[in-house]
Amino acid sequence: MAILVSGILAGDLRGFQVEYVVSSTIIFFSAIGSFAFNDYFDFEVDKRNNRVDRPLVLGLISRKAALFTGIGSMICVFLLSLNLNPLARFLVIFSLPLFYLYSIKLKRILFVNNVLIASAYVITLFLGTLVSDNLVEPLILYFAMMSFIVGLATEIMINIIDVEGDKALKIETLSTRFGIKRAAQTSAFLYLLIAILDPLPFFLLIDSRLYLDYLFLLAILLPIASYLSSVKDLLREQTPKRIFKLKRRIIITMQVGSIAYLLGVLL
Secondary structure, three states: OHHHHHHHHHOOOOOOOHHHHHHHHHHHHHHHHHHHHHHHHOHHHHHHOOOOOOOOOOOOOOHHHHHHHHHHHHHHHHHHHOOOOHHHHHHHHHHHHHHHHHHHOHHHOOOHHHHHHHHHHHHHHHHHHHHHHOOOOHHHHHHHHHHHHHHHHHHHHHHOOOHHHHHHOOOOOHHHHHOHHHHHHHHHHHHHHHHHHOOHHHHOOOOOOOOOOHHHHHHHHHHHHHHHHHHHHHHHOOOHHHHHHHHHHHHHHHHHHHHHHHHHHHO
16 A cells, blocks of 8 residues: 555556556565564564464464565565566665565664664655656655654564563663663654654645645644554553554554545645
8 A cells, every 4th residue: 555655645646557566566575575584583582472463473374384485475576576667676676685684683783673674664655656757756755754753663662562582582672772661762752753744744845735735734633643642652551462552553543644645635
C-alpha cells in the first residue's frame, strides 16, 4: 500500500500502471524475506524473550523453512527489480543486502538497528515515486521524513519488550544501554514530534494541494490525537502488554494518517 500511497501523493499514479504492480510485489517479497531471516537469526533471542508472536518460537514452522523462505523471497526481489527503470532498480539492489546484514550483524549495533529499519519506510516511499519519473517530489520527501521518525520511534519502543534477552545476548539497544525509561522517553518524544509535523502542510506551502485545505486539517486531527494519547500511555507504563497494544495502535494510526494525506491530495 505504501507504494500506491507514494505514487498518488507524488501525482505519478493515475491509473493501472504495470511498474506499480512490479514495485508493490517487490516490497511484498522484501518484507517476507526480511521477516523470515529476522526470525531465523533471532530464534534464540526470541525464545529467551518468550516472544509468542513469533511462528518459529511457537513451532509453527521450522528454522529451515524460514531460511529457504528468506532466500527464495530475496531471489524473487532481485529478478523482479530487473523490470524497473535503472534508478529504481539501483535502489532495490542497493537495499537488498542491507537486510541480510541487519539480521546477521547490524541489529546488534546500538542505534544502527533502529535506523536501518526506519530507513525501510523511506526506501519504500522513494521507490513508489521513482518507478515512474525518476523524481522525488517535495511532499514525498516530507512524508518520507515523517515515516522515518515514526519507524524509528516504533523500533525503539518495541526493543523495550526484548530488553532481558537482548542483555543476555549482548545486543545493544537504547533499552539495554540506557534503560527502559530512557528508551520510552525517546520514543515518546519522536511521536510527539510527529504530532507536530503531521499538520504542517496545511500551514506551510509544501504542496499546493494540502495548503489551507480544511478537509486535510480535519482528517489529520485523528492521528494527531492518537499519537498524543500514545505518548501519554507509553510514558505511564512500559510493560510488554502495553507495548504490544501501542504497537498495534501506532500501525493503525500511520494508516489513518496516510488516508488523511490522500484525502487532501485527491479531494
